[in-house]
Amino acid sequence: xxxxxxxxxxxxxxxxxxxxxxxxxxxxxxxxxxxxxxxxxxxxxxxxxxxxxxxxxxxxxxxxxxxxxxxxxxxxxxxxxxxxxxxxxxxxxxxxxxxxxxxxxxxxxxxxxxxxxxxxxxxxxxxxxxxxxxxxxxxxxxxxxxxxxxxxxxxxxxxxxxxxxxxxxxxxxxxxxxxxxxxxxxxxxxxxxxxxxxxxxxxxxxxxxxxxxxxxxxxxxxxxxxxxxxxxxxxxxxxxxxxxxxxxxxxxxxxxxxxxxxxxxxxxxxxxxxxxxxxxxxxxxxxxxxxxxxxxxxxxxxxxxxxxxxxxxxxxxxxxxxxxxxxxxxxxxxxxxxxxxxxxxxxxxxxxxxxxxxxxxxxxxxxxxxxxxxxxxxxxxxxxxxxxxxxxxxxxxxxxxxxxxxxxxxxxxxxxxxxxxxxxxxxxxxxxxxxxxxxxxxxxxxxxxxxxxxxxxxxxxxxxxxxxxxxxxxxxxxxxxxxxxxxxxxxxxxxxxxxxxxxxxxxxxxxxxxxxxxxxxxxx
Amino acid sequence: xxxxxxxxxxxxxxxxxxxxxxxxxxxxxxxxxxxxxxxxxxxxxxxxxxxxxxxxxxxxxxxxxxxxxxxxxxxxxxxxxxxxxxxxxxxxxxxxxxxxxxxxxxxxxxxxxxxxxxxxxxxxxxxxxxxxxxxxxxxxxxxxxxxxxxxxxxxxxxxxxxxxxxxxxxxxxxxxxxxxxxxxxxxxxxxxxxxxxxxxxxxxxxxxxxxxxxxxxxxxxxxxxxxxxxxxxxxxxxxxxxxxxxxxxxxxxxxxxxxxxxxxxxxxxxxxxxxxxxxxxxxxxxxxxxxxxxxxxxxxxxxxxxxxxxxxxxxxxxxxxxxxxxxxxxxxxxxxxxxxxxxxx
Numbered sequence: 001x002x003x004x005x006x007x008x009x010x011x012x013x014x015x016x017x018x019x020x021x022x023x024x025x026x027x028x029x030x031x032x033x034x035x036x037x038x039x040x041x042x043x044x045x046x047x048x049x050x051x052x053x054x055x056x057x058x059x060x061x062x063x064x065x066x067x068x069x070x071x072x073x074x075x076x077x078x079x080x081x082x083x084x085x086x087x088x089x090x091x092x093x094x095x096x097x098x099x100x101x102x103x104x105x106x107x108x109x110x111x112x113x114x115x116x117x118x119x120x121x122x123x124x125x126x127x128x129x130x131x132x133x134x135x136x137x138x139x140x141x142x143x144x145x146x147x148x149x150x151x152x153x154x155x156x157x158x159x160x161x162x163x164x165x166x167x168x169x170x171x172x173x174x175x176x177x178x179x180x181x182x183x184x185x186x187x188x189x190x191x192x193x194x195x196x197x198x199x200x201x202x203x204x205x206x207x208x209x210x211x212x213x214x215x216x217x218x219x220x221x222x223x224x225x226x227x228x229x230x231x232x233x234x235x236x237x238x239x240x241x242x243x244x245x246x247x248x249x250x251x252x253x254x255x256x257x258x259x260x261x262x263x264x265x266x267x268x269x270x271x272x273x274x275x276x277x278x279x280x281x282x283x284x285x286x287x288x289x290x291x292x293x294x295x296x297x298x299x300x301x302x303x304x305x306x307x308x309x310x311x312x313x314x315x316x317x318x319x320x321x322x323x324x325x326x327x328x329x330x331x332x333x334x335x336x337x338x339x340x341x342x343x344x345x346x347x348x349x350x351x352x353x354x355x356x357x358x359x360x361x362x363x364x365x366x367x368x369x370x371x372x373x374x375x376x377x378x379x380x381x382x383x384x385x386x387x388x389x390x391x392x393x394x395x396x397x398x399x400x401x402x403x404x405x406x407x408x409x410x411x412x413x414x415x416x417x418x419x420x421x422x423x424x425x426x427x428x429x430x431x432x433x434x435x436x437x438x439x440x441x442x443x444x445x446x447x448x449x450x451x452x453x454x455x456x457x458x459x460x461x462x463x464x465x466x467x468x469x470x471x472x473x474x475x476x477x478x479x480x481x482x483x484x485x486x487x488x489x490x491x492x493x494x495x496x497x498x499x500x501x502x503x504x505x506x507x508x509x510x511x512x513x514x515x516x517x518x519x520x521x522x523x524x
Numbered sequence: 525x526x527x528x529x530x531x532x533x534x535x536x537x538x539x540x541x542x543x544x545x546x547x548x549x550x551x552x553x554x555x556x557x558x559x560x561x562x563x564x565x566x567x568x569x570x571x572x573x574x575x576x577x578x579x580x581x582x583x584x585x586x587x588x589x590x591x592x593x594x595x596x597x598x599x600x601x602x603x604x605x606x607x608x609x610x611x612x613x614x615x616x617x618x619x620x621x622x623x624x625x626x627x628x629x630x631x632x633x634x635x636x637x638x639x640x641x642x643x644x645x646x647x648x649x650x651x652x653x654x655x656x657x658x659x660x661x662x663x664x665x666x667x668x669x670x671x672x673x674x675x676x677x678x679x680x681x682x683x684x685x686x687x688x689x690x691x692x693x694x695x696x697x698x699x700x701x702x703x704x705x706x707x708x709x710x711x712x713x714x715x716x717x718x719x720x721x722x723x724x725x726x727x728x729x730x731x732x733x734x735x736x737x738x739x740x741x742x743x744x745x746x747x748x749x750x751x752x753x754x755x756x757x758x759x760x761x762x763x764x765x766x767x768x769x770x771x772x773x774x775x776x777x778x779x780x781x782x783x784x785x786x787x788x789x790x791x792x793x794x795x796x797x798x799x800x801x802x803x804x805x806x807x808x809x810x811x812x813x814x815x816x817x818x819x820x821x822x823x824x825x826x827x828x829x830x831x832x833x834x835x836x837x838x839x840x841x842x843x844x845x846x847x848x849x850x851x852x853x854x855x856x857x858x859x860x861x862x863x864x865x866x867x868x869x
Contacts, residue, residue, distance in 0.1 A: 063634050063821070065634065217634055217641070240719070242720065245811060246814065249814040253716050256712060258719055
């Protein structure tokens, strides 16, 4: 039973904490070991020293920058939010759930009532103790049914605010309108940090390892080490997050030793950083840039054409040429980190003969299609589109690329054949936004996928607490997409970040860049 | 940049000499006319800026990207900020009224007052430009004088070759070379970028100002220097310098008092144009050194389709152009005896 296994996991974690004395010591210890043992972590082995200032060079940013804990916009925003605030649960470096400000969460048998137990002895930067009241306040702010923020889309639809109760200081009982088996994963997004009920964005108070000091949008922001942090306190005394609108300025600053870490290192500058004695941190992600075929529009309404297009793609070549090799193979399925990911389905490879015969069967020999792309999808998209043109020629398919500026205009979501970008998500939330009808949560259903069987399987899985049963349902859902879906998912991007010579403690994370921006683990 | 010499206005002839007025009154009239023209220019600029930003397309759609269709609440909120329901004429006058009363509006990107967002960047850019000017002007004149002194001899040829080569390099290339030479690859003596201190200014860490300033000086000085040299040579060949020499005045004094002072006027015009260009054109240098100035902010605002920010920054850059040119005209008149007397006589 999922419920039991969850309980067991929490129990064993709590026991572990108990046996090792103080929870803080345990966390500190484990991170120390990880820091010493991690070969792929920053700077290799050796004991981490305390003190100093860590300056992080963040990609992008501008006057759009915000300190809102629940609506970060730019890369530097995400780095800031990740250090100031903490959700009830964390996605760890392997994209698995870990308790954070919550100690545990348990579901009722019907999956409609979830009891969250808060971690005790956690304080905000202003000294106030974190209570269940604060957690409920934060969740309500994010899951406002009228204007849900980024982490609140799904939550706002299933939460039953009227029946939710703050039981006592440390217990929150969340009531749902419908059973939802993965509630804890919704509470783990970095955009759902817990804030006090008297939160003021001008003086943002959170529970993270760093406390707010100053903020200048588009330029820089500074943070000081929070000494009373519930986990292992930061090594550095101060954290500064500096915006960089230009990639070469960012890399020059790293080379000159002015900054210690950068996120999103451009592929062409990787060797420059290595040559200058810096380090490069490569992490797997679940981020993808698919080709999207509308299943309700000719010629893609014929499943044989869709399958033929999928067989045309040389996936490794896509990764080598558009991602400089920094990617992993895709199998036309998303959510590769989901425990229910259908990894047993055979890896689809380029098969031109098969593609040709499918097209012939469908009466589409010498097919001509228009592929819509645009720079605002990301630089990978136009490159992948142009490469696809070459690969399609082998099967006699004539692809014409139309570059739109902007791509995300009124025609977005109605292109018969186009591209899009998606970040790491698990299967159910991704399936809801990407493949459900728009009135049932499918806000970005580019392929106009409308498959009742698939929809029922996903909905049923979302309500199934038994993990084995749920995996079975999700496997069946993925099989449908594998055989009939409108996505061509050729690969997942790897995250490449850079760091300076004396930086230690960075570990690759599947969740966010630079070890999920957990700068308190980093020493300089 | 190459055609600036031909664009140089000739202020002494531009001004029709007012008659039957004396001294201060004549000056006041002349200045009032000059300022009136400046205001008219700015007004025309304001119309163009407003029309151009209105023609950029739907800013709401640009800001929200692919969330446009799924977030009607935010769409309504932004449209309200933009007064999208009003006619373009009434929006223009609203905006112009705000501009005149110092209310630059609210940034669409982060809902903070534009004036608050841009004031620090405006100061930063002005400091960078003025610092560069203060270093560049004496340097350019010194080089020009040395060059003119050795006219068509070897030192002059060498200097002119170097200046020509440098004038041909875009400031971007100069900056990249300086960074590689002094910050990252060869020597590591200066910071490669400006790391903003949250409360202070870029110059709180003077080291960080060196490379951006040097880049601007090297980008502009060759050009100014060549113009000043040319006008120096013209003056040196003139009758009155010849006469001064014949009178037996020492060569040093001839150069300083007779030649240089008369060559300064064209120099002022070139410098004014270069300074005005710097005020709006340092964007490349600001990007390269991550210097928090108006150029960087303008690029960011255009990318965000932050219309009020783009409008305010464009007006400020236009304002600097106009002010610098008025100042240059006034200085030119004051330094040209013939024009000076034409006005006050």
